[in-house]
Amino acid sequence: MYLREAGNVDGPVLVLIHGGGVAGWMWRAQIEHFAARHRLLVPDLPGHDHSHGTAFTTSAAVVAELVAHLDRLPAGADVTVVGFSLGAQIAVELAATHPELVTRVVVVSALTRGVALAGLGDRLVGLTAPLARQTWFARLQAKALFVPDDLLDDYLRTSKALPKDSLLALTRANSAFRVPPAWRTFPGPALLLAGGKEPRALREGMRQLGRDHANSELVVHPGAGHGLPLQHPEWFNARLGDWLRRHL
Template sequence: MRETGNAAGPVLLLIHGGGVAGWMWDAQIDHFGPRYRVLVPDLPGHGHSHDTAFTTSAAVVAELAAYLGQLPAGTDVTVAGFSLGAQLALELAASHPEVVTRVVITSALTRGIPLPSLSHWLVRLTAPLARQTWFAKLQAKSLYIPDDLLDDYIRTSKTLPKESLIALTRANAEFRTPSAWRRFPGAVLLLAGAKEPRALREGMRQLGHDHSKSELIVHEHAGHGLPLQYPEWFNARVEGWIRANLA
């Protein structure tokens, strides 16, 4: 777990998506660091944690909850996640509300994907391509990776183990909103791009419908990469919302 920013500030835990790593939050670290104690993990299989296998989302959530549980009682904690990281943030808030004050969910898939077995087969087939620079560059463009982070993305792609990639793809495809979500007592910010898949956008709207303290904001020009594609917009919305929902 990387810890940076203002050690005396409220905690902001940033959980990256699948196939990237903690470096995807560089713009957020620069923005929030002066005022927040920023926690940035590299999920199993990714970045500095590539030697640790990604097994299940539940295992990752348990580890994050244990880490937050070591903070002093009453610590103000905002958890923000993107894509796979948003699923983890959602599960963390729902299953361990005692360590999460509020949560930001960005672009979480909550209704699974069609033909998951076919998807898993394709991932197994194409996994070796992720280690090819030309393929990684194509993927980076679809994920809105900025030029200054391209080397980080290529390095992460080349070191992400095949079995971890398959496991996280399965976790993403099989994720469903936990029943305890409705009972999370904190405030919820939901962010998505209007150009993301329809099923994802509908699922995000359902998350808002299911939680009485939620706010949904859709960026009309964004695809599936909002924190990277429009970092200034993302940072301003998140910080303004945190300030408006201080405990």
């Protein structure tokens, strides 16, 4: 799995985990904003962009690989894990199952209650996967994900190279995700961010995620859809930066 490193090598670590169908490039505004102070670790998940040659299988496999990377950091490293959508599910699982490696966690727009009719979802993904290689369809998807024009080429490249098997696997992983019981006992603080225009099930799940963790803070942007870091990067960076200053 490709992992980009950037920023201040001596600073506290900020791990940025992207969502399904995009890649590490989605965090460009955050990389530029936090690089002076933080050491940034930005993976391309299996199947995506620089990691398109490695199949996405399960979120647990991704967590295991991230654990291997974090194990290489100096002992006692200060690590904040930030995840969006599929990456937010991975961030929750990583923090809950390996609290010794994660100091604090930021969960952005995680689906926590699963999706019904998963078999139908497989068939729909199978039917639409070839369209992702068509520029016109990829442009429509990019608009739905709030990908800005200056990142459109990155999205088109990532979308066209994402293998069908990886797309099916990550869709299944997203729909099957359940919050680990150990989330309740994660000792670090948690920041939960969501858009007010996201699906109701997602918003309710994020609220429950907050209720299940005593040291959490939920902030909702009333005008945002499912794409908060891309749709409102300045707002996102301000909320994250303020929270980090209070918890570092």
